[in-house]
Amino acid sequence: MTEKSKFQTVVREIMATSVTRVVLSILLGFFFGGIFMVLFNENVVATYSTLFTTPGDTFVAAFNTIVDGYGALLRGAIFNPEGRDLVAMFRPITETLRMAAPLVMAGLGLALGFRVGLFNIGGTGQIVMGLAGATWVATRMELPPVIHMIVAVIAAVVCAAAWGAFAGFLKARTGAHEVIVTIMMNYIALDFFTWMLRTKGLLLAATGGGTPKSDPPAATSMLPTLFGDMYKIHIGIFIAIAATFAYWLLMERSAIGYRFRMVGHNANAARAAGIKVESTFVWAMAVSAAFIGLAAANQALSNPGGITTSLNADIGFDAITVALLGGNSAKRIAAAGLLFGAFKAGSPAMQVVGVSPEILGVVQALIVLFIAAPPLIKAMLRLPEPAAEQKVVA
Amino acid sequence: MNIITRNSAKFLSIAAVAALALSGCSAAAAPELDYKACAVSDEGSWNDKSFNQSVMDGLMKAKDELKVQTADAESNSAEDFAPNLQQMVDANCDITFAVGFNLVADVNAAAKANPDVKFVTIDGWSEGNANLKPVNYAMEQSSYLAGYAAAAYSTSKVIGTYGGMQIDAVTAFMDGYYYGAQAWAADNNTTIKVLGWDPAKKTGDFMGDFTPNSAVSKTIAATQIQGGADVILPVAGDQFGAVSEALDEAGSAGVMIGVDKNIALTSPEYADKMLTSIEKRMTTAVFDIIKGIAVDKVDFSGDAYLGTLANGGTALSDSDKITGDLKTKLDELSAGIQDGSISVRP
DSSP states (O other): OOHHHHHHHHHHHHHTOOHHHHHHHHHHHHHHHHHHHHHHOHHHHHHGGGTTTOHHHHHHHHHHHHHHHHHHHHHHHTOOTTOSSHHHHHHHHHHHHHHHHHHHHHHHHHHHHHHTTOOOOTHHHHHHHHHHHHHHHHHHOOOOTTHHHHHHHHHHHHHHHHHHHHHHHHHHHHOOOHHHHHHHHHHHHHHHHHHHHHSTTTTSOTTOOSSOOOOOOOGGGSOOBSSTTSOOOBTHHHHHHHHHHHHHHHHHHSHHHHHHHHHHHOHHHHHHTTOOHHHHHHHHHHHHHHHHHHHHHHHHTTOSSOOOGGGGTTHHHHHHHHHHHHTTOHHHHHHHHHHHHHHHHHHHHHHHTTOOTHHHHHHHHHHHHHHHHHHHHHHHHTOOOHHHHHHHHO | OHHHHHHHHHHHHHHHHHTTTTOSTTOOOOOOSSOEEEEEEEEBOTTSSSHHHHHHHHHHHIIIIIOOEEEEEEESSGGGHHHHHHHHHHTTOSEEEEESGGGHHHHHHHHHHOTTSEEEEESOOOSSOTTEEEEEEOHHHHHHHHHHHHHHHOSSSEEEEEESSSSHHHHHHHHHHHHHHHHHHHHTTSOOEEESEETTTTEEOBOSSOOTTOHHHHHHHHHHHHTTOOEEEEESSSOHHHHHHHHHHTTOOOEEEEEESOHHHHSGGGGGGEEEEEEEOHHHHHHHHHHHHHTSOOOOOOOOEEEOTTTTSEEEOOOTTSOHHHHHHHHHHHHHHHHTSSOSOO
């Protein structure tokens, strides 16, 4: 077994994790997250000095901290019974949906790449190139409403797809590993976009000085909000739902998807069966990045302030965890996106009760670790397949 | 949740009494005042030893001395501003401080959407919202003194400055620094070179963000040191580690000028490299605003507060590197700026 195919086996096994194990990993993630929360909470730390005389204090403080912290997460992400009016009470769930939309879009894209055996770490770069395209259309072109928005979304998708396809082309042509290529291309994209934002006549705001920031996107190009000024949630969530359906159609019901999966399963067999593996790599990277481009459009066209590089909001990396959690199923990717969207929406509420939001990053990382660890450890220790062992015994 | 918080507060105070002799880590007591003051940070953390921290110190001082309740949220990116502000409204904050110019659009939107909640914008402005109080500083005044001192202290007669972003709250420092240095040159019939900012052309060196001690920051500092600068003023929160490294790597005996807080005190490890600091006393302003409303029961007003040399909102830190004639001269200049006989932007 070569190193590369082993790497792909690991990714494939991670993607094939059963729902039960995913749910267990999530529960374990929250459990250990709670331990971290307790260890570093100042109320609990204050009871350490009396840990051996009145251990009850420590346990009560620890319990309260966990209830406070995860309670705040629920209040910030789903429903806030303490809200001042009904609008405020229901705001959290709309925020979760709003934050989840780009994670779902980008998660679908990365999952598609993984299933073709391409470990696309270039989500950030592809989002940033998408941002560049959308920003150009949204701030430098004048078009009628709706059409302007559609053109801006298409620009984001095309720019991101082209950036992804280039990485695929380098892999197909030169054999350069896509992990290295896409990571490096992230920096090129970030610096390129910053340069465009800094340069007068390109994307720099008309009133801007030395700060890399564009004009606000034209009103005609913005994604319309669903409830007017009441909530921030916009039609991005419907685009995410449509993207989930499109992903399912493409991967499960189309000939292209079949070819993608075949190359991902065994590139050599696919080649023997007459599939052009190299061009499939290029196309798969392009389609993968196209989904990520949707996330870019979502970010650029929903922010009434100017557009900056920081709007990529690390979605390119967060979406990797979404894709690994979501595995091979479109529905599961959407569910994973919702979970991490809830994390993003709930983190300010956790800060307010004094729990550092980094805890959520720890929980997120732990969940992925629990899912990814078994295949990884197996590959690292070169343990034999349990199934193969059984066969020998039988 | 309130009950739970009260419970943990109760247990905390029991523990605090028990641990009284042990350490000072459990000094917090139960808040008593029915007033909640909150703050949302600019990009960067509360313990940046500079801009954000000054506000947090004010909030903590109000918590300790006035016993008000507090809540706070850090913003990791511009995307966090609006949700964090919304969170403060939902947490029933009586007043919320939005720290930094970058939050100006979001805090105005929040003030407009919640007319019964009070907001304060530091370095921002109000777009006609009566429930939003702008807190601004005439940083060019104290920076003028710093520029004069830097020019006098420099042996190469080349000094440098750079900013985080090219926004008025940053360039005010750089304007004052530039003109103060030129004033020293005029007084001594010589010339001084200021790297990194040209107030006439409005061009200069900027990092593009406020990332603490970033590689970009160090590169700019190293370039200015290479250009001969031996006094450097970085106007971007905590960049003193980056400048200090750049100075050491170049083998330069140069110094830097702190911003926002007295950096020689907040980061004693750099004390021997600090010429002085240009203090922007946000801690005082935050504390005074909270105290005014919560304790003295003064009605909230949307009128802008402007910190100047005259009202002590801004000043140069005391420094053992600025003594004798130079100190006397700086006091004269300060008096001149306060009575209007000296224009800091000629």
